[in-house]
Amino acid sequence: FLSIPGVAYFGTLGFLQLTFGYLIGRIVVARLLLPAYYRGELTTAYGMLERTYGLGVRRFTSGVFMLTRLLADSVRLYATALPLALMTGWGIGLSILVIGLATVVYTYAGGIRAVVWVDAVQMGLYLLGALVAAVAIQQLTPGGWTNVLVSAGQAGKLAVVDARWDFGTAYTLWAGLLGGGLLTMASHGTDQLIVQRLLTCRDLRASQRALVGSGVAVVGQFLVFLMVGLGLWAFYGGRQFERGDEIFARFIVEQLPPGLTGLLVAGVFAAAMSSLSSSINALASTTAYDFWAPAVGARGDDRRALRAGRIFTLVWAGLLIGAALVFMPFGRGATAVEVALAVASLVYGGLLGAFLLAVRSRRADARSVVVGMVAGIGTVTALWIFARAQVAWPWY
Structure with a gap:
């Protein structure tokens, strides 16, 4: 919600090329x-690995997932x-504490059922917020969207496809x-965050339709937010900002009337709380x-696992909040979505393999x-540390 407009503000519509791969991966x-x-x-998704390779591999991949998810979502x-x-x-x-605590309340109380239903409501707010922002840009920018598109075209910011290797x-x-x-194959095929949702569908066919349908929808979703970013670029006249995530946030708070500000802030929180x-x-x-279950001999005892899961809900909420607080001094430069995707890319290749x-x-x-x-x-992490300028994150 905040990051994607920042990507277009500083660049072009080229981010949309990733969504083509997202659809193929799905x-x-x-x-x-x-x-x-x-x-x-x-x-869990990692139960399949246990059936093939044993409990050790299941635990190893689960641990990799947990570390990656902790780092990526603390950035969000x-x-x-x-x-x-x-x-x-x-x-x-x-602010981090308030959002984190508000999210953990309904997650703790309702589990995956609450997560799915609240996600559905939050998605509506999320998209409504984007449409409201587009209308506001039309009203507040001289010449409206016509001027936005003309100016962006002259600056080369409407470019979508870059065929260079x-x-x-x-x-x-x-x-x-x-x-x-490959990123989507890993995130939607091996990440418990996504797999847990797919497994709640009625049957395999319903799950497949939901997954592929989301791939089509995500192209339009990202296009809308990238266009909002171009609108913000025209509104601010290309003014420089310290953080890409700050641009849309400042527009919401400083330029919109209170009612619209509240609606868009609700959209921001909906996007973040849904993921969190x-x-x-x-x-x-x-x-x-x-x-926990294998360690205490509770495998197959869903009632005990559910009780333990609620305790772990509180533990992980605390860790995510703590990691977000640690990230505060480093929150400059790239947008949060780019940092989160880069962090996930460090391990997703190994998981997918x-x-x-x-x-x-x-x-x-x-x-x-x-x-x-x-x-x-290890190889990908070394690339990220020592060759980030030579190898951009989508390539690893």
Whole structure:
């Protein structure tokens, strides 16, 4: 909600190329991985790895997921605190605490059912907020959207497709198709955050339709928010901002009348709380089923696992809030969505490789899978640390 307009503000519509890969990745997951999940009664995505390679691999991949989700979603929580801090004057730290505590209340009380239903309501607010912002830009920008499009076109900001084969450029057609496709195969095929939602569908066919349909919808969704970013660029005359996530937040708080400000701030919170609540629930269920239940001899006892999961809900909420507070001094430069996707990309390749081996090959054993994941994650992390300028995040 806040980050994508910032991407277009500082760049072009090129981010949209990633969504082409997102759609392809969803189609592959729907055809390849979802049937494997629905063939067995699984409590987490990583249960499939246990059936093939044993409990050790299941725990290892679960641990990788939990660390990645903690880092990525703490960044999102930080970004969401910005408009609340601007609006109330509380400071980002207090705003992080308020959002985190508000989210954990309904996640703790309702579990995955509450998460799914609240997500549906929040999605409506999220999209309504974008449409309200578009109308506001039309009213507040001299010449309205006609001037926005003319100015953006003259500045080259309407460019969508960049066909160069350049590893140092994040948003090209090939980075979008390959990087976006593999990223989505990993996030929607191996990440408990998404898999837990897909497994709540009525049956395999319903799950496949929901997954592929979301891929079509996400193209339009990102286009809307990228266009909002271009509108903000025209409104502010290309003014420089310290953080990309700050631009839309400032527009909401400083330029809109109170009623519209409240509506868009609700959209901001809806977007963040939707992601945060799903993450907390996924982290809690993964901890309960993949670590706690085997350790205490409670496998198959869903009642005990549910009680433990509620405790882990509070634990993970606290860790996410703490990590967001730690991120505060580093929240400059790239937008939160870019940082979150880059962090996830460090481990998603290794996770995806393990799942594809489990589905398509019987030659690998537990040791080789873990060694391969460690080697892959280590290599990508080294690229991120030492060659970030030469290799943009979608390429790894």
